[in-house]
Amino acid sequence: MNTRDIVSADLVTTAKAVITTLSGRNCMLGVSESVTGGTIASCLTRVNGCSQVLFASQVLYSILGKSSFCDESIKNIADKGTVSDYIILRMLDCMSNRFFTILSKNSAVTPRFFVSLATCGVAGDPIEGLPRGTVLIGISLHRKDGTCFGRDIRRHVFDGDRGAIMLAATSTALLLVLEKAGLLNLP
Template identity: 35%
Template sequence: MFPPELVQLAEDIRDGFAARGWWLATAESCTGGLIAGCLTHVSGSSAVMDRGFVTYTNEAKTDMLGVSAALIADLGAVSGPVADAMATGAVVHSRADVAVAVTGIAGPTGGTATKPVGLVFIARHRRGGDSVVERHIFRGDRAEVRLATVKRALELLLESLG
């Protein structure tokens, strides 16, 4: 179902988080639950995966994660601050120690001159700790953009162990 490289990342996350007794959560827009799906693809993921939020609409981001409607109105859902607020909201609304969030334009439609197809913001937030926000432009069709987003999100979760 998932490429072996992604399964290996999910296994490494499971093992690393379990060793620390950490929980994780995901908040996804453009990937529509693929990150949580990949993480729960591996046996034993229930020891570390608390929950996943699929917040495809702006209203879902506000209702489920507490993202400010004004922030979305000012910057658009596809922005670094919204990704950061999504990751923070996922920690606040779960028992997760670490959360990862993604928002972007997977295409093939929806892009603009300032926000092209493939633009994705990925954020990671640690409870009581730091946040990291990354901006990427992934190339390829919709499936390739989404899988590249999953890969980088998993890598960012793994880096939180370091």
């Protein structure tokens, strides 16, 4: 077994804890991934019961993808930064807005909470003055009426090559969901 397989097994174990925890709190999750390139969703979808928790996942890798998903001009994103608090907030808000738009059309789906998770960063050559390994991870927590009651953006710098940065960001993002899950017991 190579190191990557061991890390993947650890990530799937963490993903299982995320699915179990969110399911137990009647919560759904939406993920907007850039620097992680779909690895968060890949880990989550390896877990039985994932479809009860994972609302959707979207990989927004290019500036064009971010522009389309976030309904923002390419110029505005370029001005604010493709790796910025601004774009993380837009990714979080757009995933949440899509969820609540769908929910309003389908009252049979009534989770108590919705969590939006987003990642962006630099896994390759430095961009926008940011070094390789710079990663932003954002999370927002919403009640079923759409009210946001918690939001957090964290900046990290991970070492290693592209794969190591992606895996570190994935692990950190999943652990952030578990950390914030305690807030999902609030009335």
